[in-house]
Amino acid sequence: MKTINTLLIEGKSLLKDSVDTPDLDASLLLADALGCSRTQLLRAVSESVSEESEIIYKNALERRLSGECVAYIVGYKEFWGLRLAVNSAVLTPRPDTETLVEATLAVADANDARSCLDLCAGSGAVAIALKHERPHLVVTGSDISKSAVDVARANAEAHHVYVQWIESDLFDRIEGCFDIIVSNPPYIPTSMIAGLAPEVRKEPRLALDGGADGLDIIKKIIVEAKTRLNQGGALLMEADPRQMPAVTELLRENTYQAIRTYKDLSGCERAIGGIYKWQVL
Ligand SMILES: C[S@@+](CC[C@H](N)C(=O)[O-])C[C@H]1O[C@@H](n2cnc3c(N)ncnc32)[C@H](O)[C@@H]1O
Incomplete structure (x- = not known):
């Protein structure tokens, strides 16, 4: 031996x-x-x-x-101090995404938010971390992939947090409005997928591919969230640091206010958010 x-x-x-x-x-x-x-x-x-x-x-x-990543082999990944089950149906949650959780918690606290929707929830990492930290928040999580929703639901149950899970193409099957909408959507430009590390290419393409400029889903979320946020509600998203100027511009064009970015531990702008105020006529 x-x-x-x-x-x-x-x-x-x-x-x-x-x-x-x-x-x-x-x-x-x-x-x-x-x-x-x-x-x-x-x-x-x-x-x-x-x-x-x-x-x-x-x-x-x-x-x-x-070329398989360690998380898929062992079947779990630590995120926000929580052990989350993962399989080939979901993206392995990345440490960078904890920046999005931190930003969302700060905005939720500052605005006394009561409800939160995590779009593109994958393994449920963001939704579960938020509910774990702020049990009073009513959290909904959704993903277009049924297999991902199954993983997310099991993860929430394992951590004894209640999140409502919905299988939905962005907002299609989601009802109502929210104080906060948060998302780590697919944002890699299609042309860059082939050049990614082998272990990343083994992750679901649906979780990575953000279209020609990587911003297809982000653009849709920015537009559609305007009708799904409560008055003065906040939209927070993760994106590539190189996409931040374009995402800032999209938020501006769509009249979001108090737009700001949030840096990850290596000092890169990793999350971005803004507040949406309805125009009262
Ligand atoms: C980058 S992964 C993020 C997963 C998780 N939020 C995280 O941070 O680890 C993006 C997720 O978006 C989902 N997705 C892709 N297109 C979608 C759409 N049109 N509507 C809802 N979810 C979508 C994918 O299935 C994938 O789970």
Whole structure:
């Protein structure tokens, strides 16, 4: 039987030419194969590993080598401190998207918001984080993909938060108005999809492809949200930092006010929001 340390060295060496973080990935996959946390794993490096666990680990390394991301292999991803189940039907939630959650919480608190719609909810990451942080918010989450809605619903149940889930093409099957509409929509320009890392290309195209300039869905949300926000309600979205000038302009053209961006931990503008006030005639 090999030790944890030996298996970590072997895993790192196998992955080193193919992935950016061979150390981290090998340790996450071995921890999963052993059913322990990464911290527990690293505290027990001299312990022996059963042959059964070694086989599980080796299979996981092969999947990682073939371009599958760690989250799909282990079946979960941590987001906002919550472990969320993921599978190939949903985008793996990204740490950058926590910027959108932070921005939404700040706007919700400042405006005493009561209701929130998460459009393009995927695994439910944003909706679930919001409801977890602000239990008084009435949160609705929706996605065009039934499989994604199933994953999101299961995640919310696992974390004991109540979110209403709706399968809908943007606003089509959603009723009523909201104090906040938040979305991390697909925003990658079609022409860039082929050049993405193999593991990203294994994620659902529906979750990535934002049309020719990446802004197809964002444009629709900006226009349609105007009739779905309560008076003085806020729209918040994630986009690529390079898209922020164009998104700012779209929000301006559509008469949103107090438009501002929010930076992620690396200092890039990652989220953008504005307030919509109806014109009272
Ligand atoms: C970038 S992923 C974001 C998932 C999740 N909000 C997150 O941050 O991890 C975009 C999601 O939008 C969904 N989507 C794409 N087009 C849509 C549409 N027309 N209406 C609703 N959802 C859509 C996809 O199925 C995918 O789950």
